[in-house]
Amino acid sequence: MLQSASHARPLTLKVNGETRTIEGATPDTPLLYILRNDCELNGPKYGCGLGQCGACTVLVDGQPARSCVVPVAAAHAREVTTLEGLGTPDALHPVQRAFIDEQAAQCGYCLNGMIMSATALLARNPSPDDDAIRDALRFNLCRCGTHLEIVRAVKRAALYLQQQHGD
Amino acid sequence: MSEDDPQALRLKADRVLLPEGADDAAARRRAQYAWPADGIDADAQLAVEASVAADGTMAKWHYRARVGDAASETRAFGAQASLPPLLYRHAHASVAVDDPSRAIPAQAHAFARESFIDEVAHDARRDPVALRLDHLDATRDAGAREIIRMVSERAAWGAVPHAAHEPASPWLRGRGFAFDGEARDETRHVDTLPDYSPKEGQAHAGPQPMSWSAWVVDLDVNRATGDIAVRRVVAGQGAGTPDAAALQGLPAWQIEEAIARATGVRRIARASHDETGFAAGVDTPVSHDLIDAHGERESNVSTRDATDDRRIEQAAAPVAAAIANALYDATGVRFRAPPFDPEQIRRAFAEAGPAVALDAPAAARRPSRWRRWLAGGGIGGVAGGLIGLACSILPGPSAIAPLPAGAGPDASMWSAAMLERGRQIAVAGDCAVCHTTPGGHVNAGGLALETPFGTVWSTNITPDRETGIGTWSYEAFGRAMRHGIARDGRHLYPAFPYTAFARMSESDMMALYAYLMSQPPVKQAAPETKLPFPMNQRRLVAGWNWLFHDAREFQPDPQQSALWNRGKYLVDGAGHCGACHTPRNALGAEKGGFAYLGGGSAEGWDAPALVAGRAAPVPWTEDALFSYLRTGFSAEHGVAAGPMAPVVAGLASLPEADVRAISHYIASLSPPVDTAVAAHAAAQRAAGANADALTAAGFQNGRRMFEAACAVCHAESGGVGHLGVRPLMGLNTSVSQASPENLLRVMMHGIDQPATEALGYMPGFKDSFDDQQLAELAGYIRARYAPGRPAWHDLAATAARVREAVH
Numbered sequence: 001m002l003q004s005a006s007h008a009r010p011l012t013l014k015v016n017g018e019t020r021t022i023e024g025a026t027p028d029t030p031l032l033y034i035l036r037n038d039c040e041l042n043g044p045k046y047g048c049g050l051g052q053c054g055a056c057t058v059l060v061d062g063q064p065a066r067s068c069v070v071p072v073a074a075a076h077a078r079e080v081t082t083l084e085g086l087g088t089p090d091a092l093h094p095v096q097r098a099f100i101d102e103q104a105a106q107c108g109y110c111l112n113g114m115i116m117s118a119t120a121l122l123a124r125n126p127s128p129d130d131d132a133i134r135d136a137l138r139f140n141l142c143r144c145g146t147h148l149e150i151v152r153a154v155k156r157a158a159l160y161l162q163q164q165h166g167d
Numbered sequence: 168m169s170e171d172d173p174q175a176l177r178l179k180a181d182r183v184l185l186p187e188g189a190d191d192a193a194a195r196r197r198a199q200y201a202w203p204a205d206g207i208d209a210d211a212q213l214a215v216e217a218s219v220a221a222d223g224t225m226a227k228w229h230y231r232a233r234v235g236d237a238a239s240e241t242r243a244f245g246a247q248a249s250l251p252p253l254l255y256r257h258a259h260a261s262v263a264v265d266d267p268s269r270a271i272p273a274q275a276h277a278f279a280r281e282s283f284i285d286e287v288a289h290d291a292r293r294d295p296v297a298l299r300l301d302h303l304d305a306t307r308d309a310g311a312r313e314i315i316r317m318v319s320e321r322a323a324w325g326a327v328p329h330a331a332h333e334p335a336s337p338w339l340r341g342r343g344f345a346f347d348g349e350a351r352d353e354t355r356h357v358d359t360l361p362d363y364s365p366k367e368g369q370a371h372a373g374p375q376p377m378s379w380s381a382w383v384v385d386l387d388v389n390r391a392t393g394d395i396a397v398r399r400v401v402a403g404q405g406a407g408t409p410d411a412a413a414l415q416g417l418p419a420w421q422i423e424e425a426i427a428r429a430t431g432v433r434r435i436a437r438a439s440h441d442e443t444g445f446a447a448g449v450d451t452p453v454s455h456d457l458i459d460a461h462g463e464r465e466s467n468v469s470t471r472d473a474t475d476d477r478r479i480e481q482a483a484a485p486v487a488a489a490i491a492n493a494l495y496d497a498t499g500v501r502f503r504a505p506p507f508d509p510e511q512i513r514r515a516f517a518e519a520g521p522a523v524a525l526d527a528p529a530a531a532r533r534p535s536r537w538r539r540w541l542a543g544g545g546i547g548g549v550a551g552g553l554i555g556l557a558c559s560i561l562p563g564p565s566a567i568a569p570l571p572a573g574a575g576p577d578a579s580m581w582s583a584a585m586l587e588r589g590r591q592i593a594v595a596g597d598c599a600v601c602h603t604t605p606g607g608h609v610n611a612g613g614l615a616l617e618t619p620f621g622t623v624w625s626t627n628i629t630p631d632r633e634t635g636i637g638t639w640s641y642e643a644f645g646r647a648m649r650h651g652i653a654r655d656g657r658h659l660y661p662a663f664p665y666t667a668f669a670r671m672s673e674s675d676m677m678a679l680y681a682y683l684m685s686q687p688p689v690k691q692a693a694p695e696t697k698l699p700f701p702m703n704q705r706r707l708v709a710g711w712n713w714l715f716h717d718a719r720e721f722q723p724d725p726q727q728s729a730l731w732n733r734g735k736y737l738v739d740g741a742g743h744c745g746a747c748h749t750p751r752n753a754l755g756a757e758k759g760g761f762a763y764l765g766g767g768s769a770e771g772w773d774a775p776a777l778v779a780g781r782a783a784p785v786p787w788t789e790d791a792l793f794s795y796l797r798t799g800f801s802a803e804h805g806v807a808a809g810p811m812a813p814v815v816a817g818l819a820s821l822p823e824a825d826v827r828a829i830s831h832y833i834a835s836l837s838p839p840v841d842t843a844v845a846a847h848a849a850a851q852r853a854a855g856a857n858a859d860a861l862t863a864a865g866f867q868n869g870r871r872m873f874e875a876a877c878a879v880c881h882a883e884s885g886g887v888g889h890l891g892v893r894p895l896m897g898l899n900t901s902v903s904q905a906s907p908e909n910l911l912r913v914m915m916h917g918i919d920q921p922a923t924e925a926l927g928y929m930p931g932f933k934d935s936f937d938d939q940q941l942a943e944l945a946g947y948i949r950a951r952y953a954p955g956r957p958a959w960h961d962l963a964a965t966a967a968r969v970r971e972a973v974h
Contacts, residue, residue: 028919050876050930050932050935051879051880051930052875052876052879054879060890061890063888063889063890064887064888064889064890065889065890066879066889069928069929069930070890070927070928071919071928074890074924074927074928076924117887120887120888121887124887124888135884135885135886136885136886136887137887138885138886139878139879139885139886
């Protein structure tokens with residue numbers, strides 16, 4: 001809060017459970033730049049750079065954040081989760097598995113945002129209907145037109161998560 | 168109570184207690200006091216005698232107490248079962264109590280001791296508190312010293328005195344101090360004397376647990392009627408071992424009862440307006456204001472038990488001494504026996520003759536040169552009708568001598584409690600907001616303040632001797648804060664809100680001084696303020712002050728609650744809310760009357776009215792104000808941004824009760840708002856007008872931009888939520904204000920430094936939208952979310968202007 005932007009002190013971030021120290025970045029640097037360039041986490045995508053398309057979405061303390069317009073200072077002392085933090089190719093997160101199973105990607109650029117936002121939605125609402133899914137993903141833009149598959153993927157993800165909890 | 172006149176007691180001859188020839192250069196002083204004895208119709212006679220050096224210190228100190236006038240054999244020191252604690256250390260001390268029936272209450276001894284040391288201090292022209300400290304060991308009495316220090320600091324003891332009553336007024340003002348202490352373990356108290364020997368080697372096995380209490384009483388006494396009105400009590404008690412103590416206040420009822428017993432007048436005690444964080448109901452503040460009872464509140468007598476009575480009795484001893492010392496301070500007449508009722512006081516005054524109060528210690532130290540000068544300037548201004556001329560003819564304020572090198576104050580001079588109070592006041596006053604440049608050293612100055620009269624540069628208020636305020640005495644600091652005059656006598660421009668700071672209490676002012684002077688000095692010269700003629704004639708500010716500045720300290724309104732007074736004190740004083748939220752006249756002075764907090768401006772931002780906000784779509788409730796001030800966000804009103812962001816950031820670190828008090832006071836300025844009504848209005852307004860109708864009315868571009876750029880965070884529904892708060896445009900004050908400035912500023916520059924971390928950030932859109940696009944977007948937001956308000960005009964031109972303005 002209200003700190004100066006002119007001093008580039010080392011920043012400490014907690015990303016996907018790992019504590020990272022970032023040198024040489026000013027606190028007003030967008031979080032996305034730090035994640036992609038310094039942490040080499042390319043799950044979050046650079047889309048519009050204006051916080052409008054959602055491709056850069058990450059979770060900060062479990063809340064979706066458009067990392068292209070959130071300064072890295074905002075992530076101080078908070079937990080950042082990127083797509084890489086959800087699951088790995090060997091051990092996919094249920095939401096990731098559902099998106100693959102439903103073949104919800106065309107170009108795939110929006111999928112980071114769709115998956116992260118869907119994860120946040122399902123944490124809040126474990127069994128959303130179509131309307132709830134559409135409403136929640138309203139501000140995540142997809143230009144290819146895989147909206148139907150995306151909605152289906154979210155419903156499947158809900159199922160997977162319920163099965164997982166049932167186990 | 169004896170039939171004897173208390174004044175006569177001091178004239179009574181008694182046996183000399185001091186051994187002959189024991190004191191060489193020192194003068195002897197003796198005084199006799201009286202206190203009603205328990206259970207019998209007689210007074211305890213208490214005689215104190217000491218050898219007094221020129222500096223007031225007492226190497227030899229002797230005390231004798233007996234009941235009634237019958238001269239009987241006194242017993243030897245140490246042989247008596249119930250000996251009063253000595254408290255102060257003397258090279259030689261003796262105590263003799265002749266009280267076989269145990270009729271002398273413990274308070275009597277404290278009254279005599281505390282009155283006597285005050286007498287000695289006045290004779291030696293010493294500060295009575297400093298003299299007490301001379302008789303307390305820095306190590307072994309560290310706890311006692313700390314309690315004395317904390318209470319006297321809290322009362323701004325020794326500070327420049329307040330404005331006196333009118334010379335013709337029969338009311339005289341005085342202030343007195345008293346201290347008491349006792350062993351906490353009562354069996355030990357009876358059987359053994361606490362170790363007060365001056366010699367290191369005679370110490371007991373371990374430090375004995377003690378409790379102490381220190382009192383500062385401010386009172387008014389009427390020299391005609393003898394009426395006495397205790398105005399304020401600063402009282403703290405501490406317990407611990409002599410090397411460690413913690414300060415606590417006292418509950419109001421103890422103060423009330425003790426004052427009532429000593430003066431016969433019952434007054435209501437409540438937390439003072441400058442009691443940090445206590446307004447919201449914590450019942451043991453250190454500083455109490457006493458107000459007329461009006462018979463409206465019954466004390467909770469019924470719930471008291473023997474322990475409570477004992478507490479009141481313990482309190483009564485220092486109270487009586489503090490009142491007697493304050494009476495002396497006010498009138499120059501010494502009272503050596505309670506009670507201090509009008510009859511006794513009148514009789515004592517009559518005996519002392521017409522000289523009462525003329526040579527009282529309090530009278531001798533006022534009025535200040537400044538006041539006399541101000542009076543002169545005022546008369547000159549009226550007579551000539553040319554205030555500026557008068558001011559340039561009359562001598563200006565003088566420089567106050569710089570503190571000599573090495574004599575500057577440092578943190579070790581003040582208690583931690585004092586410095587913490589000072590920190591809170593600095594936060595409440597937002598000193599650092601104006602006195603710090605972005606990224607610069609805190610309080611090192613150099614921030615440019617754009618005023619309608621030109622650029623004023625804030626100064627360095629770190630204690631650097633060359634570029635800061637390191638050479639400023641407290642007197643100089645207080646004058647700057649209350650009268651806008653720098654140490655060297657130059658007038659400060661009223662961009663520095665001394666007009667508000669003048670309301671601050673003396674103890675708050677002192678705490679602020681202590682805090683600022685204990686910060687690390689930063690050598691950094693601020694750019695010199697150079698306003699165009701005639702504003703570069705700083706002497707003219709004297710005329711401005713005469714016209715617009717009221718230097719009076721805040722006076723609580725006894726009709727209002729302590730919470731309300733605390734809120735008003737913070738709003739009008741340190742908080743200087745009116746500096747931005749009250750409109751100013753052509754000469755840059757805050758308007759009064761109905762304009763008070765009626766909406767002003769700050770750094771190009773509109774500062775909304777705080778009174779019955781016409782701009783707010785939903786009426787503010789006290790809770791909404793609290794949420795806004797505490798967190799920077801009210802769901803029904805929006806986010807604190809612009810110059811309000813650092814204000815909220817500061818409030819977030821103040822005690823919650825203080826923010827509650829501000830909210831309570833601000834809410835009281837408007838008609839009461841029903842929470843349910845406010846919630847209903849908010850629900851209705853949140854959605855705004857019908858968007859499809861607006862598209863048909865030509866707002867389609869604006870609507871599209873809003874959906875693309877804004878809706879993700881600001882739509883009423885949709886999305887998965889996001890980091891930070893979700894301010895709805897239909898409830899946002901900046902959308903319903905008369906001017907689009909605030910909205911355009913936020914749209915263009917975003918919020919990159921939120922008031923609190925929880926708020927989240929907003930990106931600025933100045934680089935993605937041009938002026939025309941911003942105009943269309945703002946026009947749509949206004950039409951959609953402030954239906955019924957007139958449309959904004961010339962939005963593109965305003966956007967261009969805001970784009971140019973310094974962010």
